[in-house]
Amino acid sequence: MLRRGGWVTITVVVARALAAVVALIAIVALAGSAWRIHSPMRPMRPMRSGIGLGAAVSAIVVEADSGEILYGQSAERRIPPASLAKLMTVLLAAEAVESGHASMMDLVTVSRHAASMGGSRVWLGAGERYTLGQLLESVMIASANDSAVAVAEHLAGSERQFVALMMKRAGELGMRNTRFVNATGLPAEQGEGHGYTTAFDMACLALEALGHPAILEWSRTRSKVFRNHPLFIMNNTNPLLGRYPGCDGLKTGHTDAAGYHLIATARADGVRLVCVIMHALTDEARAAGCAGLLDYGFAAWHAGNTAERSAEAQAGLGARDSMRVH
Numbered sequence: 060m061l062r063r064g065g066w067v068t069i070t071v072v073v074a075r076a077l078a079a080v081v082a083l084i085a086i087v088a089l090a091g092s093a094w095r096i097h098s099p100m101r102p103m104r105p106m107r108s109g110i111g112l113g114a115a116v117s118a119i120v121v122e123a124d125s126g127e128i129l130y131g132q133s134a135e136r137r138i139p140p141a142s143l144a145k146l147m148t149v150l151l152a153a154e155a156v157e158s159g160h161a162s163m164m165d166l167v168t169v170s171r172h173a174a175s176m177g178g179s180r181v182w183l184g185a186g187e188r189y190t191l192g193q194l195l196e197s198v199m200i201a202s203a204n205d206s207a208v209a210v211a212e213h214l215a216g217s218e219r220q221f222v223a224l225m226m227k228r229a230g231e232l233g234m235r236n237t238r239f240v241n242a243t244g245l246p247a248e249q250g251e252g253h254g255y256t257t258a259f260d261m262a263c264l265a266l267e268a269l270g271h272p273a274i275l276e277w278s279r280t281r282s283k284v285f286r287n288h289p290l291f292i293m294n295n296t297n298p299l300l301g302r303y304p305g306c307d308g309l310k311t312g313h314t315d316a317a318g319y320h321l322i323a324t325a326r327a328d329g330v331r332l333v334c335v336i337m338h339a340l341t342d343e344a345r346a347a348g349c350a351g352l353l354d355y356g357f358a359a360w361h362a363g364n365t366a367e368r369s370a371e372a373q374a375g376l377g378a379r380d381s382m383r384v385h
Contacts, residue, residue, distance in 0.1 A: 061126040061262055112348050115318075115338050119258040120356040123269055123324070123331040129356045134262075137236055137255040138337045141312030142179070142202045143320050144244030144254065146264055146274075147225050149198055152191065152210050153271040163192035163273075167213040169205070176204035178245060181285050181293065183209060197285055199277035201293040202311060204243040211242035218242050232267055234260035246314060258335040265309055265322050265333045275324075278308030298346035299323050303353060309333070311345075319345040325353050332356045 112118060112132060119134040121127065155161040166188045174185040181197045183189070183205040191213065194206040211221035218241060225239040237256040240247040247253055268274045281300050285291045298321070299306040305325040312320035318338035325332055334352045339345035 117258040117337040121333045134258040139317035140244045140256040141314045141317040142244045143312040146310045148242045165191040173208040178204045180205040207242045232263045261335045321345040323349045
């Protein structure tokens with residue numbers, strides 16, 4: 060299982076020997092290029108063929124409360140993070156606010172370096188001042204590179220020093236296959252080396268981010284005015300908002316080298332799932348793939364819980380033993 064803080068937990072349910080045998084058979088039968096990690100005491104349902112993930116795609120689906128991994132495909136393949144890196148930038152800012160080291164009302168002066176950022180942006184001007192809250196909103200809604208750098212410089216003094224904080228937090232979360240080189244996820248400048256991450260590591264980050272209500276609030280906002288003069292309206296880059304029932308986040312990413320990424324989260328019937336897709340060929344492919352995986356995840360979760368409750372009732376036992384693997 061995937062836990063906040065980067066723990067991987069394998070839950071052993073004492074009374075489920077029969078279900079374990081069924082699960083083992085299912086895992087062996089489904090072995091191939093796509094791997095699936097599920098509670099060893101729950102039989103797995105076959106992946107529906109209609110999802111059509113390409114062989115190059117890296118993906119993972121996790122139930123947020125338990126951290127249980129419902130599906131994975133090449134989930135530990137290293138891929139450039141693109142704008143998914145900004146989720147760490149926003150997480151560090153949210154934690155700084157909650158610890159009292161910063162305030163959403165802090166006035167941030169935009170540097171020339173921040174204003175020079177290309178790609179997705181809200182066209183900040185050097186010397187302009189915005190609140191920290193405004194900038195964080197623009198990072199989550201519009202994936203603004205200029206705002207991400209302005210936030211990093213405000214919190215750490217320089218983007219380079221902020222990257223050190225990003226890497227420290229990644230280590231604390233168990234993101235062992237991640238290397239951040241800047242606050243944006245943009246391709247590294249000469250001499251910086253290359254950044255990389257994995258779908259598994261991004262799921263660790265997403266689970267931690269979900270513990271901060273402000274992040275989810277920003278990520279579910281579909282459109283908002285950033286400034287009035289001149290008028291600039293931010294539109295959310297998440298292709299599933301308003302299209303997939305219960306979807307309320309979380310972050311997109313794209314560069315030519317990375318492909319199309321999406322961290323999506325959705326809640327239905329009291330269950331929240333997180334889906335990460337990386338290296339999709341198109342925006343449409345990442346949206347369709349994530350929607351299909353969320354469908355699969357909800358079905359697998361409910362089916363697994365039904366089978367588990369039935370097995371426990373028949374055995375008259377429900378005690379769990381847990382073994383944590385760091």
